[in-house]
Amino acid sequence: MRCLWLLGGSYLAAVDSARLDLSQVAKDPTPLCHEDIVDETCELLSAGRNVFQRGPSGKARVLSFGELQGALHTTLDSLASYMDFIDLDPHRAGPFMVNCMELCSLTVASLPLTHRPPAPDVACYTSDAGVVCDIDVSDASFSNISFDTANADGTNKFEHSTAVKVTVEMGNDTVWSPDVAPVDPEDRDDMPENVGLDQLRISVANLFRIFPPFELEVTESKNLDDVSDPQIVEENGTDAREVEVAIEVSPTHSPTDIVGSGDELELDLSDHEQDDAAVGAGTGEVASKRKRRASTDGEDSPTKRSSGSVTEAAVTAAELRSLLGEHLREIKMAWGDIQDRVTAVEKVTQGHKKELKVVHGKTKVLDQQMTAVKAKGDATARKAEDLETKLEGLTSKIEELGIKNQATGDGSDPWGEYLARRKEGQPGRSEGGEERKSLSEEDQRSLILGGWLADTKRSIIESEAQQILDMPALANFVDTNRVVVFGPRKSFGILRFKIRDGETAAGVKARMWEVVNHVRQNKQTLSSTTGLGDEGRPMWASFLKxxxxxxxxxxxxxxxxxxxxxxxxxxxxxxxxxxxxxxxxxxxxxxxxxxxxxxxxxxxxxxxxxxxxxxxxxxxxxxxxxxxxxxxxxxxxxxxxxxxxxxxxxx
Structure with a gap:
């Protein structure tokens, strides 16, 4: 007889009758990821899910990360690492959702060929001959398992641990806890743990009733096929059922653990000797060796005892799975409110993302339109300034022509004078020729006012110059308080003078000198040049050169x-x-x-x-x-x- 650690904390006795005929299994093979088994597991783990989260047929075809995390008692990081290990996209079936059939198939594909059982409900183990898969762990086999629960005085060994229904507060809900007795919340450890890839691979396979070998170290004695062989009894000094079998258990949790963290399940299969074995669910303890003495009442094995005994009770795999399913359903109900809230938040967030995308697109279009409008406005402003400059030039020329007409009389003909000069071979004023070496009459009656910074706006030059030219001391010497600025930005302006009635050219020159001397003596500071670390620049005046x-x-x-x-x-x-x-x-x-x-x-x-x-x-x-x-x-x-x-x- 061998003892195997299966289903997260229950000792199962695999007798010779539980061994399978592998030739029969080969004749009628059942795929490991059988559709009915996968659907059953998927339905069990998603039992707390709302109706609208299921498929069209009403069956659950996918599992969420939260459901797998609760079943495997592991962290999301460990679960994500395992999905990457088996090359399963966690978002293919939905956000953080995995397809049950795909999860089973990829998990089986990750197992070595020698570690894959030939069919579901067939357990594998490691022996001296290698990996052997011939243990039947189906419902029919589990129905033959029994436990000796009677003491020598006829009382029940487990009367002191009768299960009671205990409720706990989780959030705003009151749910049932499967603990056999109330547990101090400070002594509980419900935090998920990091689980290795190998253990997760075995745990996920167990969910779909696929049982590859655990990391076991089986101590074999002689052939135990005939437990009544007196030679075996004589050589071992005791009945074959007293042979010790040491089993190494993986230190991580099993996905089907029903024993709370820190709790211990004691099974004493002896009538006179009680060896307490603390089986920590997920604590990494090694299962202690167990002994079973030969029955003193003449029965060779538990299966040969009377099935009507009051102290014996058969536990089937279906009952164990039902208990596990009830436990999982209670957990899902406790977390159902949180899951609904997360789903609602995800929907709202998706709506916000769409709205932000639309707003971003509109803002981008508005920015482009504003840039185009600004560029057009700048171009219009430049054109307006150029037109204003040209208009001022035309105004000056018209005024000059008027002065000439007044000096020469009504018979002045500028066009006739131009034609006469061309006839004599002299270039006109606008005709391109050699550069003039002397100033025109207009330039001779003009002063240049400077002192502004380079690229100063024309409006600033005109405004500041007007403030100085409007001073009473200069009012009698200037003919206008407006300077001529060629272009939108300059560092100087031109002040024009006119010949007044009865005034000679010398009189105009004298008025111009008065303006130059007054500007030099008063040194009027230009406000637009301040703020450069000094008191600003003064305006200066000079004759055109x-x-x-x-x-x-x-x-x-x-x-x-x-x-x-x-x-x-x-x-x-x-x-x-x-x-x-x-x-x-x-x-x-x-x-x-x-x-x-x-x-x-x-x-x-x-x-x-x-x-x-x-x-x-x-x-x-x-x-x-x-x-x-x-x-x-x-x-x-x-x-x-x-x-x-x-x-x-x-x-």
């Missing part, structure tokens, strides 16, 4: 600006400037009329002076003139290449 004079002035400004920047970037080890004078405007002497710049004894650049031909390699030619790189290096202390690149970049 010829193109040639402007080039020379630009040469001076560029040379001084680059030299100051180079000098500011060179410091000594102590942190002082190499030449502090070269970092300020006062450190340079400028001749604007010739375009020449000096710093100390060095002539840095010029737009009109001649170079020293004895050292041509020291000079760098620019569009406006030349610059002496050696002199710049001596004044600023920078490298030759740095100075050369700085002036080259300014061209």
């Amino acid at each position: 010829t193109p040639e004079a402007r080039k020379k002035s630009a040469m001076c400004s560029m040379t001084r600006r680059v030299a100051m920047r180079l000098a500011a970037g060179v410091k000594t080890k102590e942190g002082a400037y190499y030449n502090e004078d070269a970092t300020t405007v006062a450190g340079y002497d400028v001749d604007w009329s010739t375009g020449t710049v000096w710093s100390g004894t060095h002539k840095l650049a010029s737009a009109s002076h001649r170079k020293d031909i004895s050292r041509n390699d020291d000079y760098q030619a620019l569009k406006l003139g030349w610059v002496d790189i050696r002199a710049v290096v001596a004044v600023t202390g920078c490298d030759w290449s740095e100075a050369h690149e700085a002036f080259q970049h300014e061209q």
